Amino acid sequence: MSNWLKPGLGIASAGTVILVGEDGGYHMRAGLAAYRRALAACFAAAGLVALAACGPGSSATTPDGVSPGGAASNSVTYAMLPGGYASYPFPFFAGNYIGDDSTFDVNDFQYQLYRPLYWFGTGTTPYLNPAVSLAELPVYSGHKVTIRLKQNYKWSNGEPVEASNVVFFMNMMKAEGKNWVFYSPTGLPTDVTNVKAASKFVVTMDITTPKFSESWFTNNMLSEITPMPTAWDETGPGKPSHCSTVVADCIAVYNYLNSQAIKSPTTFATSPIWSIVDGPWKIQSLDSQGKLVLTYNTSYGGPVSPHHITTFTELPFTSEQAEYNVLQDPTSNETIDVGYLPTVDAPVPPAGQLVGANPSSMSNYKLSVLYVWQLVYFPYNFNNNTGQGPIFKQLYFRQAFQDLVDQEGVIDGPMHGYGKPEFGPVGTYPVTSYLSPQLASRGDPWTLNIPRTQTILKAHGWLMGPNGIDTCHRPGTAPGDCGAGIPLGTPLKFTLEYATGTDWMESSVREIASNASLAGMQITLHPEPFTDVVNSAFGVNGEGWQMAFWGRWTFAPDYLPTGDTLFQSGAPNNAGQYSDSHNDQLITATLDARAPSLFQSDMYIWQNYLAGQLPVVYQPDPPNLIETIRGLNIGPQNSALDITPEMWFYGQ
C-alpha cells in the first residue's frame, strides 16, 4: 500500500510522501500515487539527512556534555532538511496537507507527539521495535488479529492509551478514506471488519482477505495506525461525539479536527486538541519561521534515557549551504547539535572506512552515515504511447540499458564515495533479512559495460545509422529480432525527465545519456521540478512520458518491500505500469504465505526472479551524512528515519 516518494537525496525518512535528501534526491512513499492521481497533483520532497542540532547559547557542547554556556546539556537542536517545516499535527492526514514534507510533518513532528501503534526502527534497520511500540506484538488466530496495548502509556490529560483509541482511528479510516493518504481499496480499512475494543486494552479485528501473510499484515497494515485520544472525539469545543463507536459520527469529527490542524501553526502550542499527546514530546512553540521547540512530556510511558534531554528544537533551513554554514560557525546564535553534511562538502572516506575525516572547521562534530530504507530507481513507461513502450518491454533492451548505468562511478564521483549500488527490487542497504541472500552475495551484475550494450543491441536487429542512432533492421518476434510491436526503422531515441536540484542525479543522467550515445541511443534529458516529474509519472495522462527520475521510494509506513506496491500489475505506485504475470504470481504467493518463514522464502524467490527482469533502471543509493556534536549520544539512527530524541543524552 504505501510508502513515500522522495527526491533523490541523501536521506529520507519514511512515511508516505515525498522528501528530499541531503544530497538532493527525492523520495516517494506509497499511498501518494493514488492521491496524486485523484488530484492530479504531486508534491516535492526533499532529501533528508540526519539532522538536528541543539542547544541555545552560542557555544558548542563539550565532550562531557556540558556546554560552555553551561545551559545546553539538556537540550538538542536538530537541523531540518532544506525547506522542511512542521505544519500539520493531525496524524490522520490527506496527502495534500503534508505535501513535500512528510519527514517533517510525520517523523519529526507527529511521531514525536503521537506515537504510532507500532514503531519501526531497531538499530539501523527498519524492523518493528517492540520496546517503543504502544502494543505488544499482534497475535493471529485464524483470520482474527488481537492487539494488546501496553498499560504504561498515558495521554497527557491522564487518560490511558486504550483500545477505543485504536478503534477511533480505524473508524476514522472507514469514514474518511478519501482523506487518508494511505487509503487503498485493498488495504486498511477495507481488508478488515469487526474492529472492536474487546476489553479496555485489547483490540480485535477480523481480516477479510482469504489468504494473508502475518508479517505483511503487521508491517504494512498495522503500521499505519496511530491511536487518537478520546478527548479528540468531538465536533467542537465541549461537543463530544462518538466516532470511537459510531463510524457515521466520524465525518463531523474529522472536519472539526482538520479545521484545527489547518489553523496557523503558531497556534498549535496552545491548542487544547494538539496539546494532548501520548508521545515523549509536547509543543512548546512553533514560530512563523518554522522553528519548532518541543518540551519533554513527563507523562510519557515509553522507554527513555535516564539522562534524557528535556528540550528538542528543530530548526528550518532554506538550503543545505545555509545549514552547513551554521554547522561551521560555533559562535552562531543557534548551534546545531545534530545536522547533516551536504554531499558536495563530504570528505571522501579512506579505503576500508565508512566515513572520512571532517574538515577542521567541523572538528567539534562526528560524522556518520545512515542508509535510508528505500529503493533508488527510475521507471520505464511501458504504457508509453509514442512508440517506446514496445522497446521497453524487451528484456534484452532493459539489460542493455542497465549496462549504461555507472553506479560505481556516481558513487565515487558526485557522491564522494558514499553510496551503495542497487540491483534488485529490495534495497541493498541497510542490510536486512528482507534481501535475498542470493542477490546479496551476487552483488551488482550490471556494471557499466558499453560494449556489451552494443553487442546485445546488434544481436537483436539494431544497426547504427549514419546519424549515430541505432534503428531496427529486423522487426519481428523471432530470436534475434527487435521484438513485438517494434516496426522497421524504429530509432532508439528516448526522453528522460529528471528532477533538478540533486547533484548526483544530474551527473548520473548526463552520464547515462553520454554512454547511450556511444551505444547508438539518443537520450534527450528534460530537467524539471520534482513535482513535474512526479506528475508525469503518476499523473492522470501518463502515456506521454518515457522515463522519469524523481529520486527514490522510501518503504514506509509499509515497511516490507513485498512488490505489491511498486511492481505488481495495476499497483497504483507502479508508475511505469510494469506487468509480468509470473512476477504477479510470485508476489501473490508472498502475500499469501501465512507463516513468517514461508513468507520470507517466497519473498526471496520473487526478488530473485524480478531482479533479472530489470523492471526499472536502478540507481545508486546515497546515504545521509549525519553530523552529531561531540558529547551527544544519539545511538544508531534507524533507516526508517523514525527518530527518538528522548533516548538521546549527553555523555558517553
Added chain:
Amino acid sequence: MTAYLTRRILQAIGVLLLVTLIVFGLLTLAPGGAAVDVLGTGSAHKQFLLEYLSWLGRVVHGDLGYSRVRNESVTYLLAASLPRTVALMGISTLLALVVAIPLGLVQATQRGRMVDHLVGGLTYVFYGMPTFVLGALLVLFFAVRKHIFGAEGPQAPGILGVVTDVRDLTLPVLTLALVTIATFARYTRSAALDSLGQEYIEAARARGAGMRRMVGAHVLRNSLVPVVTLVGLSFPQIVGGAVVVESLFNIQGMGWQIWQAVLNRDFPVTLGFTLVIGVAAVVGSLLADLGYAALDPRVRYAQA
C-alpha cells in the same frame, strides 16, 4: 506639481488594476486546480468579470488565498516574510546609496587618476561576481574563520529582532550591498561626468567656484536622476527579495518563499506574492517619477 502628482497617481492606480487583472487571468489559466485553491469551489461556473471583482474585493480586504502546501494563509506568509525581506533589501539599498553616490562623485572628479581606477576596478569585480560566490566568501572569512559576524541571517521572528541583530544581519546586507554599490557607483560616475562637462559647470568654474561647491550645488543633483531611476526599479527587488542571498543565509524572505512556491506548484502563494511584487513595481515607478520631478523642474513643467 499637484496636477502632475494627481495624474501620475491615477495612472498608477490604472496600472495596478491591470496588474491584478493579469494575475487573476493567470490564476484562472493555471493548471491543477489553482483557481479552486484560491477562489473556492464553484468558481469555474461564474463569469470571469464577476469572479474577478469578487477576488479583487477579497484581495483588497487582505485575503490572498490559502496555501495547502504550507498550511497557512498567503497573507500570513506574506506578513512573515515581507518585513524580513524589506529590512534586508531596504538596508542594503540604503547602504549602497550612502556609499555609492560619494564614490561615484569622487571617481568623476578624479577621473583618470589612481582613485578612479582603483574604485572602478573594485566595482567591476563586485559587479561581475555572483552573489552566491560573494556571500560564500564572506561567510567563510568573517563567520567561519574569524567569527566576527554570524553565518546566517537574523532568525528572530519579528522585524525589530531582525533589524537589531546587527551581527547576523551584516553579511547578507553586505553581500547585497557590495553588488549594488558597484552598480550605483557606475551610474553616478557616468552621470556626474556628464554634468561636469556641461557649460554651466564651465561657467561656474570660470567664476571661480570651487570643486566642492560645484559638485554640491550642481553636479550632485543632476547625477541623482539615473540613480533615482535605479532605486525606483529596485522596488520590486526590495519587496521580492533576493533568492540566492535568502537561501544562502537561511532567511525565509519573499524571494525564497516564492521560489519554493513555484517548485511546489503552490499557486496561491505564487500569485499572491507576484501581486505584491507587481504593486511594488508600480509604486517604485511612481516614486521614481516623483523623484525626477523633485530633482528636475523641467520634468514637472514638461508634464504639466
